[in-house]
Amino acid sequence: MVQKYIIALDQGTTSSRAVIFNHEGMIVGKAQKEFAQIYPFPGWVEHDPLEIWDTQLAAIREVLDQTDINPDDIVGLGIANQRETTVVWNRFTGKPVYHAIVWQCRRTTELCEQILNSTLNEYISDATGLVADAYFSGTKIRWILDHIPDGQAMAEKGDLLFGTIDSWLVWNLTKGRLHITDYSNASRTMLYNIRELAWDDKILSYLNIPRSLLPEVCPSSLCCGVTDSSIFGAEIPIAGIAGDQQAALFGQACFTEGMVKNTYGTGCFILMNTGKNMIRSQNKLLTTIAWGIDNGVEYALEGSVFIGGAVIQWLRDELGLLKTSAESEYYATQVKDTNGVYIVPAFVGLGAPYWDMHARGIVTGLTRGANRFHLVRAALESIAYQTNDVLALMAKDTGIRLKALKVDGGAADNNFLLQFQADLSGIPVERSEICEVTALGAAYLAGLAAGYWKDKEELKCLSKGRFISDSNITESERQQYLSGWKAAVSQATYRTV
Numbered sequence: 296m297v298q299k300y301i302i303a304l305d306q307g308t309t310s311s312r313a314v315i316f317n318h319e320g321m322i323v324g325k326a327q328k329e330f331a332q333i334y335p336f337p338g339w340v341e342h343d344p345l346e347i348w349d350t351q352l353a354a355i356r357e358v359l360d361q362t363d364i365n366p367d368d369i370v371g372l373g374i375a376n377q378r379e380t381t382v383v384w385n386r387f388t389g390k391p392v393y394h395a396i397v398w399q400c401r402r403t404t405e406l407c408e409q410i411l412n413s414t415l416n417e418y419i420s421d422a423t424g425l426v427a428d429a430y431f432s433g434t435k436i437r438w439i440l441d442h443i444p445d446g447q448a449m450a451e452k453g454d455l456l457f458g459t460i461d462s463w464l465v466w467n468l469t470k471g472r473l474h475i476t477d478y479s480n481a482s483r484t485m486l487y488n489i490r491e492l493a494w495d496d497k498i499l500s501y502l503n504i505p506r507s508l509l510p511e512v513c514p515s516s517l518c519c520g521v522t523d524s525s526i527f528g529a530e531i532p533i534a535g536i537a538g539d540q541q542a543a544l545f546g547q548a549c550f551t552e553g554m555v556k557n558t559y560g561t562g563c564f565i566l567m568n569t570g571k572n573m574i575r576s577q578n579k580l581l582t583t584i585a586w587g588i589d590n591g592v593e594y595a596l597e598g599s600v601f602i603g604g605a606v607i608q609w610l611r612d613e614l615g616l617l618k619t620s621a622e623s624e625y626y627a628t629q630v631k632d633t634n635g636v637y638i639v640p641a642f643v644g645l646g647a648p649y650w651d652m653h654a655r656g657i658v659t660g661l662t663r664g665a666n667r668f669h670l671v672r673a674a675l676e677s678i679a680y681q682t683n684d685v686l687a688l689m690a691k692d693t694g695i696r697l698k699a700l701k702v703d704g705g706a707a708d709n710n711f712l713l714q715f716q717a718d719l720s721g722i723p724v725e726r727s728e729i730c731e732v733t734a735l736g737a738a739y740l741a742g743l744a745a746g747y748w749k750d751k752e753e754l755k756c757l758s759k760g761r762f763i764s765d766s767n768i769t770e771s772e773r774q775q776y777l778s779g780w781k782a783a784v785s786q787a788t789y790r791t792v
């Protein structure tokens with residue numbers, strides 16, 4: 296019998312990947328293409344949507360070539376994408392009217408501050424589960440309509456379409472036949488009412504965004520269309536779509552309430568499955584849709600940390616302290632501590648739980664004895680501290696004592712980081728055996744819809760974790776670490792929780 300496969304696209308902040316999985320949930324082949332990060336001004340971040348599409352397409356073609364798999368033998372395509380990143384394009388030409396404004400971009404800070412100081416603030420947090428912040432798509436759309444010629448007029452005439460990256464990829468994969476998104480991506484726009492499962496008229500009207508711009512919202516696991524046959528020579532069913540962090544939660548098989556994962560990529564995104572319960576955080580964590588599946592949606596509680604592995608990239612690319620990110624592990628273990636150095640990598644403000652758009656990065660505690668090993672160690676520790684801030688509040692919000700933290704993402708390769716995380720947070724940290732967990736989640740969602748896998752129970756049998764480390768320090772050491780971190784954060788922020 297001919298083998299059948301699932302292909303998953305992981306369109307991330309720094310690269311576009313395509314991964315082919317077999318029925319055992321194992322990787323058969325993968326290809327990855329990086330693309331340019333555009334920084335027009337400090338705090339602004341853009342991508343070229345055409346380059347995103349080109350690199351994604353090239354990655355798909357490369358993995359098909361490399362594995363020699365016939366597109367006819369691919370039974371479903373799943374998409375996981377960097378979330379919130381905003382593309383607006385012309386419905387008739389299919390051309391973007393502006394670069395994609397990336398989730399990290401801070402250009403709409405002023406508008407968000409107006410919202411924070413208005414009566415709409417409480418409404419937004421209740422309806423969308425989010426915090427009014429430049430992170431989300433809504434204010435980015437407003438910015439684009441205000442800054443392209445005739446933006447508002449064209450939008451009102453129905454000439455323009457908005458989408459997060461999933462919508463943009465589906466539009467291109469179907470040659471403009473489908474303008475859709477899924478529940479998990481819609482819930483990151485700050486325009487979607489997660490209680491009513493509908494675009495929110497009150498928020499749309501405040502931001503003056505015409506409804507005609509918005510995609511249709513679909514379940515995350517559903518055969519919603521097929522790729523245009525001219526692209527791969529076969530019509531591949533598009534059967535799964537989810538924001539990359541929700542896809543990782545699914546890929547980690549966190550199907551039960553209370554299960555938590557952290558993806559250590561460019562940023563760190565800690566998500567707890569809360570099932571059918573929409574938990575409202577008392578501590579500025581986000582309530583978000585995990586996925587739409589089986590005729591309903593499930594929710595998650597999220598802490599979004601903007602800078603994770605990117606602080607290591609900064610040491611490597613801007614300071615030249617490292618040749619590779621992986622080298623950071625060796626450097627960090629050459630010293631017994633950071634010698635009092637703390638780094639708060641608030642390069643684009645601070646996300647959860649501080650939500651300070653004005654915070655900027657700092658290095659504190661420098662003495663003449665501080666060397667590059669201490670700096671590298673402090674950078675890795677900063678990733679764990681930020682994660683710990685979120686984990687502590689998740690436990691507080693839900694009353695759940697976390698049993699384990701499932702981890703994935705590029706920086707989760709770093710054993711020093713994972714051990715420090717386990718020490719600091721006092722919970723076992725479990726790294727997935729499959730390195731492409733985000734893609735795996737998109738594949739699972741697509742495979743369920745395509746009937747390739749039967750149900751979540753079958754998927755649980757495929758998912759394997761590997762125990763890494765348990766906490767190994769005393770409570771007083773822990774408190775000492777944390778008080779130094781808190782003092783450092785207070786120097787980087789204007790407001791603290």
Ligand SMILES: Nc1ncnc2c1ncn2[C@@H]1O[C@H](COP(=O)(O)OP(=O)(O)O)[C@@H](O)[C@H]1O
Nearest residue numbers: 307309560561604605608620621704705706709
């Ligand atoms: N061994 C490592 N130790 C620490 N950081 C790492 C390591 N390997 C990769 N990274 C960091 O992880 C990030 C890349 O992870 P990845 O999951 O590919 O990110 P994304 O999906 O956000 O593009 C980079 O910021 C890189 O610096």
Ligand SMILES: O=P(O)(O)OC[C@H](O)CO
Nearest residue numbers: 307308377378398560561
């Ligand atoms: O592309 P990543 O892995 O950095 O993830 C980005 C997040 O989806 C932003 O919310």
